[in-house]
Amino acid sequence: MSDDRRLDVLRAIVEDYVLTHEPVGSRVLVERHALGVSPATIRNDMAALEEAGYIAQPHTSAGRIPTDKGYRLFVDRLSAVKPLSAPERKAISVFLEEAVDLDDVVDRAVRLLAQLTQQVAVVQYPSLRRSALRHVELVPVADDRLLVVIITETGRVEQRIVEVEGMDAERVVPELRARLNVHAAGRRLIDLAAPLEEMTAAFAPQDQPLVRQVVHVVEDTLAESTEERLVMAGTANLARTGTDFPGTIRPVLEALEENVVLLRLLTEMAEDSAGVAVRIGRENQHVGLTETSIVAAGYGADGEPLARIGALGPTRMDYAGTMASVRAVARYLSRILAG
Amino acid sequence: MSDDRRLDVLRAIVEDYVLTHEPVGSRVLVERHALGVSPATIRNDMAALEEAGYIAQPHTSAGRIPTDKGYRLFVDRLSAVKPLSAPERKAISVFLEEAVDLDDVVDRAVRLLAQLTQQVAVVQYPSLRRSALRHVELVPVADDRLLVVIITETGRVEQRIVEVEGMDAERVVPELRARLNVHAAGRRLIDLAAPLEEMTAAFAPQDQPLVRQVVHVVEDTLAESTEERLVMAGTANLARTGTDFPGTIRPVLEALEENVVLLRLLTEMAEDSAGVAVRIGRENQHVGLTETSIVAAGYGADGEPLARIGALGPTRMDYAGTMASVRAVARYLSRILAG
DNA sequence: ATTAGCACTCGCCGGGGGTGAGTGCCACCC
DNA sequence: GGGTGGCACTCACCCCCGGCGAGTGCTAAT
Numbered sequence: 051m052s053d054d055r056r057l058d059v060l061r062a063i064v065e066d067y068v069l070t071h072e073p074v075g076s077r078v079l080v081e082r083h084a085l086g087v088s089p090a091t092i093r094n095d096m097a098a099l100e101e102a103g104y105i106a107q108p109h110t111s112a113g114r115i116p117t118d119k120g121y122r123l124f125v126d127r128l129s130a131v132k133p134l135s136a137p138e139r140k141a142i143s144v145f146l147e148e149a150v151d152l153d154d155v156v157d158r159a160v161r162l163l164a165q166l167t168q169q170v171a172v173v174q175y176p177s178l179r180r181s182a183l184r185h186v187e188l189v190p191v192a193d194d195r196l197l198v199v200i201i202t203e204t205g206r207v208e209q210r211i212v213e214v215e216g217m218d219a220e221r222v223v224p225e226l227r228a229r230l231n232v233h234a235a236g237r238r239l240i241d242l243a244a245p246l247e248e249m250t251a252a253f254a255p256q257d258q259p260l261v262r263q264v265v266h267v268v269e270d271t272l273a274e275s276t277e278e279r280l281v282m283a284g285t286a287n288l289a290r291t292g293t294d295f296p297g298t299i300r301p302v303l304e305a306l307e308e309n310v311v312l313l314r315l316l317t318e319m320a321e322d323s324a325g326v327a328v329r330i331g332r333e334n335q336h337v338g339l340t341e342t343s344i345v346a347a348g349y350g351a352d353g354e355p356l357a358r359i360g361a362l363g364p365t366r367m368d369y370a371g372t373m374a375s376v377r378a379v380a381r382y383l384s385r386i387l388a389g
Numbered sequence: 390m391s392d393d394r395r396l397d398v399l400r401a402i403v404e405d406y407v408l409t410h411e412p413v414g415s416r417v418l419v420e421r422h423a424l425g426v427s428p429a430t431i432r433n434d435m436a437a438l439e440e441a442g443y444i445a446q447p448h449t450s451a452g453r454i455p456t457d458k459g460y461r462l463f464v465d466r467l468s469a470v471k472p473l474s475a476p477e478r479k480a481i482s483v484f485l486e487e488a489v490d491l492d493d494v495v496d497r498a499v500r501l502l503a504q505l506t507q508q509v510a511v512v513q514y515p516s517l518r519r520s521a522l523r524h525v526e527l528v529p530v531a532d533d534r535l536l537v538v539i540i541t542e543t544g545r546v547e548q549r550i551v552e553v554e555g556m557d558a559e560r561v562v563p564e565l566r567a568r569l570n571v572h573a574a575g576r577r578l579i580d581l582a583a584p585l586e587e588m589t590a591a592f593a594p595q596d597q598p599l600v601r602q603v604v605h606v607v608e609d610t611l612a613e614s615t616e617e618r619l620v621m622a623g624t625a626n627l628a629r630t631g632t633d634f635p636g637t638i639r640p641v642l643e644a645l646e647e648n649v650v651l652l653r654l655l656t657e658m659a660e661d662s663a664g665v666a667v668r669i670g671r672e673n674q675h676v677g678l679t680e681t682s683i684v685a686a687g688y689g690a691d692g693e694p695l696a697r698i699g700a701l702g703p704t705r706m707d708y709a710g711t712m713a714s715v716r717a718v719a720r721y722l723s724r725i726l727a728g
Numbered sequence: 729a730t731t732a733g734c735a736c737t738c739g740c741c742g743g744g745g746g747t748g749a750g751t752g753c754c755a756c757c758c
Numbered sequence: 759g760g761g762t763g764g765c766a767c768t769c770a771c772c773c774c775c776g777g778c779g780a781g782t783g784c785t786a787a788t
Binding site for chain 1: 540625
Binding site: 433 | 763768
């Protein structure tokens with residue numbers, strides 16, 4: 051028995067099932083794919099594939115459907131990411147380039163991805179952690195309140211308000227603003243700690259509390275909060291076919307509202323050689339997502355991605371197409387942000 | 390025939406139907422409500438109510454369900470907004486007061502409302518249009534790029550980047566920053582036009598393009614873009630019962646993704662005397678929302694609301710409870726933002 | 729190793745009768 | 759004239775059942 055043919059059979063089953071949403075039997079398999087053998091032979095292969103856990107039967111007299119394990123093998127070894135056509139790539143590029151600012155870029159990217167994949171699309175905001183600082187601005191807005199505005203190389207602006215008692219705005223703030231920008235400009239968070247510590251030491255003792263507070267806020271803002279923002283589009287695609295999920299899509303929607311869950315998932319996902327990561331069905335431990343698959347890719351600088359984008363849909367999805375779209379959008383997003 | 394009793398019957402039908410999600414017949418009506426007459430009498434009343442268009446029969450041998458018109462009468466004349474209990478109010482207040490900044494307030498409010506109503510909750514960000522300006526900050530970030538940061542009385546911070554050729558940052562920007570803050574501080578958009586025009590005229594002719602551009606951005610930012618932000622929670626509640634919507638919830642989810650549609654809807658809705666506005670079923674022209682009702686209320690200053698919040702669910706919803714929750718959250722939101 | 733043949737399983741579909749909730753109407757009562 | 763009991767009627771829902779057919783696993787032959 052040929053192992054190659056068995057894999058061909060698995061590939062054919064996945065492709066047919068994704069297309070038709072119906073269990074696929076041995077006869078249609080030989081009709082639709084040039085397998086060169088009879089249905090009986092296929093049946094033997096299918097029995098072996100089922101034994102190995104790659105496919106399953108919904109009930110006795112039905113065809114086979116792929117298991118999570120079957121999809122995994124398909125994704126890892128049987129499917130090639132099919133590149134998009136030139137016009138498609140052109141359309142993506144043009145659409146994204148029309149964006150007027152970062153929010154618009156992200157918004158367009160997520161809608162585009164939802165449209166392309168016909169799945170739920172998720173875009174994580176560029177992470178400040180790995181993004182270099184461009185400018186810090188301090189604005190006193192009341193006797194005891196100081197607004198800290200942080201501008202990054204990616205064009206992102208974050209603001210925080212710190213409350214400080216007995217602040218001498220006239221004297222300290224301009225100096226702090228100047229020093230901060232000298233020490234911070236162009237640096238990434240990871241390179242900031244030492245220079246800022248040095249800078250703090252240079253201030254007079256009575257000003258140190260204020261300085262420390264501001265430094266803390268700058269570091270804090272870059273480190274945490276902004277990594278947590280993401281936008282989503284295409285949730286309506288979940289309701290496309292009633293048969294896609296057992297019962298309701300409620301648990302999926304609930305999981306999607308937990309941004310924390312999604313963010314953890316995205317950051318956990320390691321990319322393979324093609325730059326795309328895939329989680330299939332129960333590989334997602336989260337209870338609401340055991341019937342879904344997620345395709346994700348990083349964007350930003352090539353070596354070290356700033357953030358990730360992803361597409362989420364039923365395990366029975368067009369992996370090749372989805373992976374191609376996710377990768378393409380991630381690449382154009384990187385290009386836009388770099389330019 | 391007593392008109393009062395007919396209205397009692399309608400109220401009883403709405404209440405039972407909302408509770409059971411099943412067409413309600415004459416017998417259960419007299420069993421569950423102290424109507425004091427026999428089922429036969431109720432049947433006559435029901436025939437009259439159906440004739441008048443307030444209720445309908447799904448099929449010949451079924452009970453009655455309310456029509457949109459029936460819900461409308463119920464909301465307008467038959468239901469009192471039932472105030473929340475003291476512990477409930479306390480919990481709302483405490484939960485919202487724990488918020489650390491505006492984003493957090495809005496996020497907590499929307500989740501809270503979704504939880505309370507078991508519907509989809511929507512919160513519109515406080516509108517800058519009616520919010521007074523606190524401070525404008527100008528930050529040159531490159532030779533030809535100027536960052537404009539706008540801070541409002543509600544603590545909102547908006548930023549825009551304007552591109553200007555041949556900007557003399559050293560000279561003009563500080564002056565413009567100073568003048569802007571003198572002329573704009575504490576004013577609402579509606580009061581800004583004249584002072585800004587005057588201010589612009591005071592600048593040297595060669596600086597006018599820059600000044601006009603910045604003024605334009607300030608006015609623009611306050612007028613439009615920021616009114617368009619809203620957050621949503623509880624979409625999973627749409628999938629609670631499969632029977633709530635004919636077929637799928639897909640059109641509803643699609644409509645909900647069109648923020649523009651929701652924003653228009655919210656701003657169109659006029660509040661009644663109780664401070665709550667209700668749109669029922671087909672009163673929402675938007676095609677995806679003809680099977681849903683929306684309960685909305687403004688928040689912010691009492692006279693002139695800054696923005697609106699709303700709860701959206703199937704027309705068959707608990708109007709009294711939803712209206713109470715929406716009103717309560719709106720009030721506490723107003724209080725938090727004022728404090 | 730592959731294949732044709734064959735018996736077997738079992739989900740799906742359509743038809744049909746029974747059931748019961750609910751109605752509309754009519755005659756009657758106060 | 760409004761309210762009521764009685765009654766025939768309608769019709770969605772449920773369950774049962776038999777036929778159908780897709781698909782399988784097994785076996786024997788090539």
